Amino acid sequence: MRISQLSAASGVPIPTIKYYLREGLLPSGEQTSATRAEYGEAHVRRLRLIRALLEVGRLPIASIRKVLAAVDDEDLSMHHVLGTAHYAIAPEVAPHPDDEDWRRARAEADRLISELGWRIEPWAPTRDELAQAVQTLDRLGMPATGEALRPYARAAASLVEQEMGTIPMDGPRETAVEALVIGTVVHGRVLDVLRRLAHESASARIFEARQAGKDCQAEKDRPTP
Amino acid sequence: MRISQLSAASGVPIPTIKYYLREGLLPSGEQTSATRAEYGEAHVRRLRLIRALLEVGRLPIASIRKVLAAVDDEDLSMHHVLGTAHYAIAPEVAPHPDDEDWRRARAEADRLISELGWRIEPWAPTRDELAQAVQTLDRLGMPATGEALRPYARAAASLVEQEMGTIPMDGPRETAVEALVIGTVVHGRVLDVLRRLAHESASARIFEARQAGKDCQAEKDRPTP
DNA sequence: CCTATTAGCTACCTGTACTATCTAATTATG
DNA sequence: CATAATTAGATAGTACAGGTAGCTAATAGG
Numbered sequence: 001m002r003i004s005q006l007s008a009a010s011g012v013p014i015p016t017i018k019y020y021l022r023e024g025l026l027p028s029g030e031q032t033s034a035t036r037a038e039y040g041e042a043h044v045r046r047l048r049l050i051r052a053l054l055e056v057g058r059l060p061i062a063s064i065r066k067v068l069a070a071v072d073d074e075d076l077s078m079h080h081v082l083g084t085a086h087y088a089i090a091p092e093v094a095p096h097p098d099d100e101d102w103r104r105a106r107a108e109a110d111r112l113i114s115e116l117g118w119r120i121e122p123w124a125p126t127r128d129e130l131a132q133a134v135q136t137l138d139r140l141g142m143p144a145t146g147e148a149l150r151p152y153a154r155a156a157a158s159l160v161e162q163e164m165g166t167i168p169m170d171g172p173r174e175t176a177v178e179a180l181v182i183g184t185v186v187h188g189r190v191l192d193v194l195r196r197l198a199h200e201s202a203s204a205r206i207f208e209a210r211q212a213g214k215d216c217q218a219e220k221d222r223p224t225p
Numbered sequence: 226m227r228i229s230q231l232s233a234a235s236g237v238p239i240p241t242i243k244y245y246l247r248e249g250l251l252p253s254g255e256q257t258s259a260t261r262a263e264y265g266e267a268h269v270r271r272l273r274l275i276r277a278l279l280e281v282g283r284l285p286i287a288s289i290r291k292v293l294a295a296v297d298d299e300d301l302s303m304h305h306v307l308g309t310a311h312y313a314i315a316p317e318v319a320p321h322p323d324d325e326d327w328r329r330a331r332a333e334a335d336r337l338i339s340e341l342g343w344r345i346e347p348w349a350p351t352r353d354e355l356a357q358a359v360q361t362l363d364r365l366g367m368p369a370t371g372e373a374l375r376p377y378a379r380a381a382a383s384l385v386e387q388e389m390g391t392i393p394m395d396g397p398r399e400t401a402v403e404a405l406v407i408g409t410v411v412h413g414r415v416l417d418v419l420r421r422l423a424h425e426s427a428s429a430r431i432f433e434a435r436q437a438g439k440d441c442q443a444e445k446d447r448p449t450p
Numbered sequence: 451c452c453t454a455t456t457a458g459c460t461a462c463c464t465g466t467a468c469t470a471t472c473t474a475a476t477t478a479t480g
Numbered sequence: 481c482a483t484a485a486t487t488a489g490a491t492a493g494t495a496c497a498g499g500t501a502g503c504t505a506a507t508a509g510g
Contacts, residue, residue: 002455003455003456004455004456004459010365013499013500014456015499015500015501016498016499016500017499018457018458019333019498019499019500021457021458022458022459023498028457031457033456033506033507033508034456034457034505034506034507035455035456035457035458035505035506035507036455036456036457036506036507036508037456037457040332046442048364048365049365051361052361052364052365053356054498055361056357056358056361058316060497060498061497061498061499062497077432078428078432079428079429079431079432079433080459082344082424082425082428083425084429086421086424086425089421090290090421091283103282104435113422118422118423118425118426119425119426119429119430119482120422120425120426120429121425124422124425126233126418126421126422127422129414129418130415130418130419130422132280132281133281133411133414133415133418134373135282136276136277136281136411137407137411137415139273139277140273140274140403140407140411142404142407144415149415149419151383151384151387152384152412152415152416152419153419153422154421155380155383155384155416156416156419156420156422156423157423157426157427158380159376159377159380159420159423160420160424160427161427162376163424164427164428177319178365179367180428182362182365182367183424184421184424186358186361186362186365187377188417188420188421189358189378190355190358190362190369190374190377191377191381191416191417192413192416192417193354193355193358193376194355194374194377194381195381195385195413195416196311196314196315196344196351196409196413197338197343197345197349197351197352197355197378197381197385198381198382198384198385199307199311199385199408199409200307200308200311200343200344200346200349200351201343201344201345201382201387202382202385202386202389202391203303203307203308203405204304204344204345205344206304206389207302207303207304227486227487228486228487229486229487239466239487240470241467241468241469243488243489244467244468244469246487246488246489247490248467256488257451258475258476258477258487259474259476259487260474260475260476260477260487260488260489261475261476261477261486261487261488262487262488266489274474279467285466285467286466286467286468287466308483374462389491397485428464
């Protein structure tokens with residue numbers, strides 16, 4: 001398969017494929033001469049994974065590179081690939097270690113994690129992400145106690161439990177690892193989208209009585225298609 | 226309160242505050258002379274909300290402007306403010322209306338929503354987001370049937386139900402509306418982070434037996450603090 | 451042999467979220 | 481009263497992300 005066919009098969013423009021090659025997201029094809037390289041099904045697959053992480057997972061290119069490097073490293077156990085993915089996904093959160101509010105939020109996050117009995121590395125950046133959310137809720141006057149977060153944690157744990165059951169652990173490593181990464185990234189988005197849909201629906205149910213007469217005005221505000 | 230005090234109180238640098246004023250995210254202070262304006266507690270509050278939407282919610286400035294405009298529009302019902310927030314949050318998803326795969330994914334998304342009995346506007350961009358995720362999973366060979374998505378939907382619905390109960394519906398409009406927006410954005414992130422934590426924990430539990438001997442090597446890969 | 455395609459390279463472009471600087475008008479301070 | 485500091489408002493510049501475009505030399509296929 002030549003680059004033009006790879007482009008056609010994947011829907012990704014040639015210059016973009018070249019960009020991904022430069023950035024080390026996509027392995028080079030097998031060089032058959034100075035101006036020819038041969039690409040295969042693995043490249044199509046890889047491109048699909050890249051686009052999934054980029055468009056659905058909203059990961060920056062640099063993070064995708066790290067994730068894919070871990071996926072390709074045969075020496076890493078599945079758990080460590082997943083760990084790398086989690087590290088790469090977690091956005092930098094600029095902790096202010098000498099800020100009192102920050103320390104309290106971080107302590108609250110750590111407390112919740114240990115109460116739940118979750119096995120999370122002490123240096124996991126995800127802890128900081130949780131602390132950031134907790135701190136933000138505190139500052140906004142909606143304090144996030146462990147009490148308030150526990151339902152979210154339980155729901156998350158139960159969904160993840162189910163999801164883990166569907167990973168083909170005993171198939172080829174690559175399949176399992178990709179399924180894990182997709183689980184982390186794409187299913188995260190699925191849950192987020194469904195939550196927003198549920199939110200809109202709940203809001204419609206709850207408020208429909210209160211606003212009865214206002215629908216006509218609202219219709220005018222509808223964005224024109 | 227002058228701009229320098231506003232900056233100190235909120236932790237946002239003066240040039241950034243000026244930028245938010247220019248961009249219409251923050252209302253101007255009360256002009257007391259050609260070179261003085263007076264800011265109040267509302268400005269501090271607004272800045273905190275902006276930073277929450279930006280840093281935790283990862284919303285682009287343009288979306289934040291739309292959300293805040295809706296929050297400030299006293300003529301909009303709470304449901305419509307929330308709708309605006311949902312519209313603003315949903316990233317553009319570039320649907321290809323003549324792509325067969327896309328149409329199938331979109332149909333699957335619509336089917337799931339109607340099966341669940343959710344009240345979602347037909348033109349809601351969130352439908353496209355769900356369709357995008359479904360299409361991506363299809364392409365990656367992990368087809369997302371309604372069956373597979375239902376547990377996520379149920380969990381989302383139940384969490385949202387609880388969350389709605391905590392909104393102070395009968396307090397001042399601004400408080401309720403802000404709580405709704407924060408619920409949409411910040412609690413979404415909380416759930417996402419908790420899901421990734423649960424994922425890491427589950428992975429640790431499941432794989433610890435399989436990798437026993439590899440921990441030493443793994444420790445060396447730990448990012449240096 | 452001639453046209454099209456390709457790898458590898460460098461340069462360029464667009465959008466986002468700031469940052470910096472400048473000006474003129476105040477306001478506070480010694 | 482003079483002088484230093486602060487401010488609003490405006491313009492311009494920066495850094496990064498994610499591509500996109502064009503160039504050159506080599507080669508493949510007809």
